[in-house]
Amino acid sequence: MKFFFPCLFLSALIVLSCNDDDDSGPALQVPDTYEFTRNGQSSVYYGGQTDRLNQTSEIKAYFQKGDKKEIVLDAETLLAMYENAGGDGDGNFSFTSDRQLKDKTFPADVAFFEDLFIDAENASVAGLSAANGTAGYITRKNGSTMLVDANGHEFTQTFEKGIMGSVFLHQIFNVYMTDSRVGDEVENTELDGANNYTPMEHHWDEAFGYWGVPVDFPNNTQNLRFFANYSNGRDPLIGSNKMLMDAFLTGRAAIVAKNYPVKNEQREIIYKGFELVTAATAIHYLNTAKELLGEGESSFGEALHALSEGYMFIRALRISPKKRISDATINEILETHIGENFWELPETDLSGLDEAIDLLVDAFPELANVKDAL
């Protein structure tokens, strides 16, 4: 267990809308919870995003059955869920939907997931014990098994964190927060067909839907999903909960008030906030991995789990069009300092992981003071 010291860390990113109201727009009515109405009816809808979070949860659960040797993983089943064949993942989802993950994936990563499914099936069918160069099962600290690839990457985490980056962050960053969806020219007067929202309102809500928080976050921290869970995990050190929630609430209220300068400020906070949560979470897992690797062989399975998470969070940093870290640095961290093959991280010299953390801190200097506590 780690101790979190109360910290007065103030992110430079927290630019709340209360100061600096230099525009002439009407005063904002920012609610406490993510609830907006028009003519007494809710104007918020992000059912498509919720469906995709649920699909991701159920695919993860399928992978986990493979981890526990309850089933043999099947690539075609995984693909059917990924592209939601027949509206219910070919009978593998507990619900029906016309939404899917595949067509919302960062286009360059579709093959990544399909290759992952093939590798997972092969590893599951072979049923070997994992070793350097051999995909198979390895035991975690709690005694349960998990399936890793030949380089020690856990399939379940690679999938889940992969989807978080390549679908959820991609959709927020490269789709919903872009000018084509919430720029000042997007329709924000006429309602979208028979719906009770304007297109601009709806696009903002769809970005919110990918976060995975309840509408009364952060007062309510129950049932946090995906990025919401990690925003909350890093919150004591970087103040991420309020930063992001205020940005979503203020931006949505600004859209209602047609106060576009304020809306656009919140967009920038959302970009920077998600990026910071991702970077801080990566550091968190690298710290965890260092600790576990130092414990020797009995903790190696657990270390692979932490490394798999950290690796994918770093990989997810690629997805922002406004990222503060360069692609070259991301690749250097992944390929050189952590390395593709986790088995070859020397137990006695973990300076590679320290260098990885330092490069992340260089790109996100506001994490410097908390890098050891993360």
Next chain:
Amino acid sequence: MIRHRFLKASILLVISAVAASCDKESSNSPGFDRGPLLENLGVNIIVPAYDSLARRAARLEEAAIEFTETRNEQTLGKLRDAWLSAYVAFQHCGYFNFGPADNLIFNASVNTYPISRIKIDDNISSGSYDLNAISSNSAKGFAALDYLLYGENPDAENVVELFDSDDEASARRQYLLDVVEDLRARCDAVYERWSPAGDNYLGTFVSLTGNDVGSATGMLLNGAIQYCESDVRDGKIGIPLGVRSLNVPIPANCEALYAQQSILLAVESIKGLQNLYLGKGKTDGVGFDDYLTALNARHNGDALASVIASQIDLALTKIAAIPEPYSETVEQNPDPAMAAYQELQKLVVLLKADMMSALGILITYQDNDGD
């Protein structure tokens, strides 16, 4: 796992879809009779293009049967040639994405790529598949044949072995025959719909002489320009290059990936567009260039008809200059591909905004990227 180089800059290409604003007294463009245009497009271009495709698909089927019966490098070579020949013919047909092709979902059912290796491999080993299901589009068609006939190790000896002595050779042969039959049947079906000897959609087509959304020119141009935008500019060139993925190239999304014929097919595709625009089939007849000339449409002082013709030429030249295999070019030498993409982008704007506006035809399609 990170295989791609990540380029830094991200270029956001914003297409200004300037739809025509129903100006002009254009319900009957003075000085131009659309009847002969439609007649020429239908009789001289569309029906012959589908006819050629159907004939080549039939030869492809014959070659596949011959290969499965006599499995050697020579029959494989003939089969590969027949596949490429039919694939080239398809490049001229993709633009006719309305009417019969739209009703039959023709383009997607014969040329969805990238294919899914998972589905194809599983179909072969399980022997259980329904090629009519929409979800099978990524397991059949020209792109599935690319995978079956070339695959990751395209060495002819290796491919023959996979069909001859591999554990799954018999199942693979059956799958090849089923995919080819499905393809041939679909090429026949779309031709039958158009053919005067069949359902004669040609007769319907030439009779819809208006310029509203349900007219022949309205449907044809909407289908063709959307195809040019989504399937040619993006599908063949832009997406593998990474223009939809923060400039991260996607080599796996190249058309004819395994046979490494992406550029040849892209060039053929632009030739198809050129023929359609100029009204050129076996003879050079009335085309959209003539229509724009009759309307005296201008573009920055020049005749729009010749501006578009020159732009098609330029795009063709730039695409032809991209080195094959395209899947390597996008990662190692993207500049020529980006140059071609930019010319295609200019072409799309000229067609979608300038030409449609001059003709008084509304763009009725939109990017479908809802929630």
